[in-house]
Amino acid sequence: xxxxxxxxxxxxxxxxxTAFLALGGETAGALPVADLVSPESGRxxxxxxxxxxxxxxxxxxxxxxxxxxxxxxxxxxxxxxxxLAVWAAPLLLAPPLFxxxxxxxLAQGAMVDAHIDVYAHGPAQLGGPLANEVAPVWRDTAAPYxxxxxxxxxxxxxxxxGQLPAGLLGMRLVALLGVALMAAALPRLARQCGADPAAALxxxxxxxxxxxxxxxxxxxxxxxxGLLGVGLLAARxxxxxxGVVLITLAALVKxxxxxxxxxxxxxxxxxxxVRAVATTAAAALATTVVAxxxxxxxxxxxxxxxxxxxxxxxxxxxxxxxxxxxxxxxxGSGLAPLATPVWHAAGLLATTIAVLFIWLRLRxxxxxxxxxxxxxxxxxxxxxxxxxxxxGLFLIAAAxxxxxxxxxxxxxxxxxxxxVLPSGGPPDLAQxxxxxxxxxxxxxxxxxxxxxxQAPVLGRTA
Numbered sequence: 001x002x003x004x005x006x007x008x009x010x011x012x013x014x015x016x017x018t019a020f021l022a023l024g025g026e027t028a029g030a031l032p033v034a035d036l037v038s039p040e041s042g043r044x045x046x047x048x049x050x051x052x053x054x055x056x057x058x059x060x061x062x063x064x065x066x067x068x069x070x071x072x073x074x075x076x077x078x079x080x081x082x083x084l085a086v087w088a089a090p091l092l093l094a095p096p097l098f099x100x101x102x103x104x105x106l107a108q109g110a111m112v113d114a115h116i117d118v119y120a121h122g123p124a125q126l127g128g129p130l131a132n133e134v135a136p137v138w139r140d141t142a143a144p145y146x147x148x149x150x151x152x153x154x155x156x157x158x159x160x161x162g163q164l165p166a167g168l169l170g171m172r173l174v175a176l177l178g179v180a181l182m183a184a185a186l187p188r189l190a191r192q193c194g195a196d197p198a199a200a201l202x203x204x205x206x207x208x209x210x211x212x213x214x215x216x217x218x219x220x221x222x223x224x225x226g227l228l229g230v231g232l233l234a235a236r237x238x239x240x241x242x243g244v245v246l247i248t249l250a251a252l253v254k255x256x257x258x259x260x261x262x263x264x265x266x267x268x269x270x271x272x273x274v275r276a277v278a279t280t281a282a283a284a285l286a287t288t289v290v291a292x293x294x295x296x297x298x299x300x301x302x303x304x305x306x307x308x309x310x311x312x313x314x315x316x317x318x319x320x321x322x323x324x325x326x327x328x329x330x331x332g333s334g335l336a337p338l339a340t341p342v343w344h345a346a347g348l349l350a351t352t353i354a355v356l357f358i359w360l361r362l363r364x365x366x367x368x369x370x371x372x373x374x375x376x377x378x379x380x381x382x383x384x385x386x387x388x389x390x391x392g393l394f395l396i397a398a399a400x401x402x403x404x405x406x407x408x409x410x411x412x413x414x415x416x417x418x419x420v421l422p423s424g425g426p427p428d429l430a431q432x433x434x435x436x437x438x439x440x441x442x443x444x445x446x447x448x449x450x451x452x453x454q455a456p457v458l459g460r461t462a
Contacts, residue, residue: 007075007083010065014087017058018211021422022094024050024438025216029095030102030424032164033132039423045434051097051422052438058087058208059414060446065206066410069198077187080201084183087206088176088215096168097216099385099424103133105220106167108143109153112297118143118150119300130162135424142304146252147295149220168218175218179210181226182394185233189398192236193367203406204397208417213387221387224253225394228260232367232395235264244283252291252301256391259373262359266366315384317347347380354380371395386416 027037028047037044065083068075075083096102107123107130116125122140123131131139143150152174160166183205187197204210214222227250235243244264250257261280268276292299321340328336354376362369375392378384393409400406418439421427427435 007065007068007079010061010068011083011086013064014058014061014083015090017054017056017061018087018090020050020054020057021097021212021216022054022090024048024052024054025095025097025422028422029097030100030422031095032103035095039428039431048422048431048434049438049441052418052435053442055208055212055417056439056442057446058211059417060442061087062202062206062208063410063414066202069196069202074196074198077197077201080198080206081183084179084201084206087211088179091211091216092172092176093169094216096218096424097422098212098420099217099219100133100135101424102168102171102218103130104135104138104143105149105153105171105218106157106164107131107134108145108150109155109157109167110162111143112150112154112295113157117300118297119304128162129164133164142300144304145220145254146301147292147297148249148252149223149254150297151291151295152223171218172215175214175220175222178220178222178224178226179205179214181230182210182222185226185229186394186398188233189229189236189367189395192233193365193399194401195399199406200397202397203410203413204394207390207393207397207413209387209390209393209413212417213385214390217387219387220253221390224250224257225390226250227253228257229394229398231260232263232370235267236367240264240268240279241283244280245287248284248287249291252288256374256377259355259370259377262373263366263370266359266363266369269363313383315347315379315382317343317380317382344382347382351376351380365399365401367395368399368401371397371399386419389413389416 024047026047027041027043028051031037037047069080091097104123107126108118110130111118111121111123111126114126119142122138122142123134124139125131153171156167156170156174160170183201186200186204190197190200210222213219227246231243231246231250233243234240234246237243244261247257247260247264250260261284264280265273265276268280292301318340321343324343325336325339328339355373358369358372358376362372371392371394373392374395375389378388378391381388389412393413396405396409400409418435421431421435
């Protein structure tokens with residue numbers, strides 16, 4: 001007998017999951033320095049168990065919602081948007097979770113506000129309480145973000161006057177705006193690409209990674225993806241230039257969105273490839289010049305694209321670089337320091353080849369080609385984080401031509417949702433055991449609920 005499931009049960013289960021996330025985050029999240037709890041304390045342990053209990057409940061709710069969408073009476077996109085709002089609500093006032101990047105955003109906004117060159121200096125140059133909140137590995141690192149995001153961060157800094165609670169709330173509201181744009185664009189993109197709008201919303205907006213990292217983590221990838229999605233919608237219609245402007249603004253938040261301009265050219269190829277390239281390039285260049293002039297940050301963001309990555313990053317090319325370097329070092333070779341840069345260069349070459357192959361094969365499906373290209377960039381790039389998976393997943397959700405692809409992407413999502421501690425720091429064995437305990441407890445509770453739901457049915461059939 002299948003577990004009885006409907007939209008309301010999924011909504012309630014997901015709400016319970018994000019509520020446990022928010023409560024657990026009060027002691028185990030990426031808290032301000034003054035509020036940090038010792039990882040060895042009972043409060044931190046209980047919070048970590050609670051967070052992973054909530055994550056597993058959320059994943060289960062999302063998986064069950066997928067069953068509802070594939071059922072005989074699937075919910076409408078409007079009903080799914082309500083579910084998204086309900087699931088996100090407990091996270092609105094929760095502390096930052098799974099990353100301390102939001103503190104870097106606030107510090108960089110304050111630097112722009114103070115006329116400090118964020119592309120030449122790290123937050124340490126700012127000094128004061130905000131700089132102390134930034135993870136030590138990034139305090140001396142220049143900003144890798146474009147001028148559009150820095151304008152937003154600077155405006156927020158001016159509005160909140162450097163007050164941390166207000167700044168954190170402001171950044172989360174900015175991220176929620178990005179998620180709202182994503183959710184608004186997905187059903188329309190799906191219809192245009194011949195996909196199911198409800199399935200697109202389920203995979204691309206109600207995804208646990210969106211709630212954990214774009215909402216709870218307040219990452220600026222939300223604004224990038226929101227602008228990219230709306231820009232693609234405009235470009236697929238009759239608003240070609242508006243689409244170019246919006247996609248360029250997305251790239252001036254985070255650079256990977258610039259690949260969206262390839263989709264614009266593909267969508268306009270009926271007007272002639274040369275003309276499509278020329279008009280797209282001219283509009284993108286004009287948008288870049290105007291946005292950079294308004295921001296007043298200069299063009300240092302171009303060089304900042306080479307911002308160094310964490311030495312312990314788990315991207316495939318970084319891992320291979322570290323392994324190769326250790327082998328060379330063990331053999332006494334002086335080439336060990338070159339191992340990681342060579343692997344990163346190989347990853348860049350492989351990315352270029354893969355993207356060219358994708359676009360040659362999938363020219364009639366530019367949105368899907370763009371989604372696959374962004375997924376390749378995330379996987380083969382020098383740095384990877386769980387939320388980077390959303391770059392490609394967002395558009396794959398809207399345009400994937402088969403359920404096979406969607407199911408594989410969904411499975412990967414469930415794994416990635418468990419990959420990072422709520423503090424955003426590196427795990428130790430004790431924390432891993434606590435996280436596993438929280439997830440296992442959620443599995444036990446779900447199993448007991450399943451058994452309880454079956455019991456009356458079994459009793460009647462007996």
